[in-house]
Amino acid sequence: MNPRAETADRLRAALHKEADTVTFTDSDQAVRRLERTMRHNHRRTAVLSAVAAALVAVLVVTGALVLRGDDERREVPVPAAEPAIPLPPPGQRILYSSGGVVFSLDARTGTASELFPGSYPRWSPDGRAIASVTDSGEIAVTDVMTGRSRTVATGGEEPAWSPRGDRLGFVRGKDVLTVDLATGAEEKVATIDAPYVGLADWAPAGDALIIKLDRSAGGEITLHRLPTAGGDPVPFLGGTGDTTGLRFAPDGSRVAFFNEERSCICTATADGSDVQVVHAFDTAPDTAHVSWSPDGTQLLWTEKTTGDLRVISVGTRVTRTVAVAGTSRLSHDWR
């Protein structure tokens, strides 16, 4: 028998035998602890509701004024006509995937709408289309005005738009590729000999892709800059260990990313220097995604243990919860 298959069989058998030996508190006894927790949750909810009610009057007056000014500042060019799929107002359009379905979510109200099956949703630079990965592993592009989707590549993951919106980068196994959206022609940028290869983003100048590589024996992911014209990947952000979720800011001046060693959401200049901690975690963040707000003033991330979508102001470091989750929101984008 193949040694790996033999190990897998031994592991399966050992895990089930080990689990059979596990003893635990009787569920009737344990449930009393849960009941205390549930009572605590109810009291907490009641107190928070009372406090929230007391603040509503103030927020209605001051918040409305602030948000109105905010809306004007956040306006971005979008199609004038109504989209065919349910989307929040421009500037508030968060996309996320959960359980193999792409949703839109209003950044201001937290209201979500189911859009279509898929994962890894990414807005096109002009906000007119959404790239995603179908259940069967195809890269698809959905026109928001017509709601129609078309397959642009088969067998890929983690699409990223070129800055001009005319190409998509993606990963297929160990290959990093791009596809021309007008002609459908694929171009292989590189084949990377690493156990895990992922694509984070397309550099704003259009000349490179930022890829995620795991060349270690311990699941440590590092970022590299891969020229689209060909060439070897070069460590990005100093090749610091376990860095994921990188995205360029809308104006291309900075990047945001998760770093496990620093336990942070950090930003840096586009060349990877001037690293700044925007949000420090009590426990190290897991592999996840981070998205910029369209005006580049806020960052969106997913709390991995709860699935909550949270936003932090890059300038003030003030955080807020956009939406609580029951299932994990794997990837997202904001426009």
Next chain:
Amino acid sequence: MTGRADDTATGGVVLPAHRDAAVTALFHAQWGSLVRLARLLVDDRETAEDVVQDAFAQLHRRWGSLRDADAALFYLRAAVANGARNRLRSRKRALARAPLFAASAPAADVAAVEREEQRDVVAGLRRLPWRQRQVLVLRYYLDLTEAEIAATLGISRGAVKSHCSRGIAALSRRLEMAP
């Protein structure tokens, strides 16, 4: 969230409409299996039970945002897998040298040999990097598919494949080296 009449994912439990009653019913149905899962990821029973209690407390707070009963079990598994990781991180140094499982009482014959084999395999698993261990437990104990593991842990299917492949390879090497 509504209950379902025949739901194997929730242990065949018909979930009541009321939140507390539904969470309690789910607790009775899943407590044992989730503690076993947590116990394979952490190193003692108390921590495993704490992780599962925390998962149910989170589930209770977020009950209204769950779409269905399947989502509840998915949520619980993800909360246990990630909660176990957070517990271990907070005392990483201590765990690095901690005994993996309490030693079983010595026994003779075939049973002792099997227990030794089981202990070697699980000890080898425990020495793998956390993510590889997490993926292998979900794959070979819960028999989740790559897609289900990816969704539970919030990583890509490619990453699941990578961790699983390297985990099995590393475990094979460790078992070969075991006396």
